[in-house]
Amino acid sequence: xxxSLPELEAQRSKILxxxxxxxxxxxxxxxxxxxxxxxxxxxxxxxxxxxxxxQLRLTRKVDGRTVAESFASPAAFRKAKTEIDEYHxxxxxxxxxxxxxxxxxxxxxxxSESSPWTAEExxxxxRSIRRxxxx
Ligand SMILES: [Zn+2]
Numbered sequence: 001x002x003x004s005l006p007e008l009e010a011q012r013s014k015i016l017x018x019x020x021x022x023x024x025x026x027x028x029x030x031x032x033x034x035x036x037x038x039x040x041x042x043x044x045x046x047x048x049x050x051x052x053x054x055q056l057r058l059t060r061k062v063d064g065r066t067v068a069e070s071f072a073s074p075a076a077f078r079k080a081k082t083e084i085d086e087y088h089x090x091x092x093x094x095x096x097x098x099x100x101x102x103x104x105x106x107x108x109x110x111x112s113e114s115s116p117w118t119a120e121e122x123x124x125x126x127r128s129i130r131r132x133x134x135x
Contacts, residue, residue, distance in 0.1 A: 025086035028060035
């Protein structure tokens with residue numbers, strides 16, 4: 001685990017470079033949905049039946065609702081899977097970037113050892129915090 005500021009900054013640059021290697025990505029997940037044909041006499045009509053060969057669906061949230069799409073072809077499935085995997089790579093890179101930045105923030109010294117807060121500065125700070133809360 002690198003813990004010096006220059007090492008952490010180098011690590012951050014490395015992570016940032018990886019962002020530029022991201023290709024098309026999208027939100028969503030792929031799940032296998034058991035298919036029921038709807039014929040009342042079929043075995044799949046029984047509640048404990050696993051149904052017919054499960055169908056792969058792409059599910060995603062649209063305005064808070066889950067929308068499912070089926071894939072027109074194996075190629076469409078592979079394309080969507082690659083795009084979703086790429087989104088997970090983005091999430092992973094984001095988490096890494098946040099983690100390394102937090103370490104950098106903690107290690108980065110205050111620019112100059114200045115004098116403690118003056119009464120006027122404290123008053124101004126309180127006012128600006130109050131203003132940002134009111135928004
Ligand atoms: Zn059936």
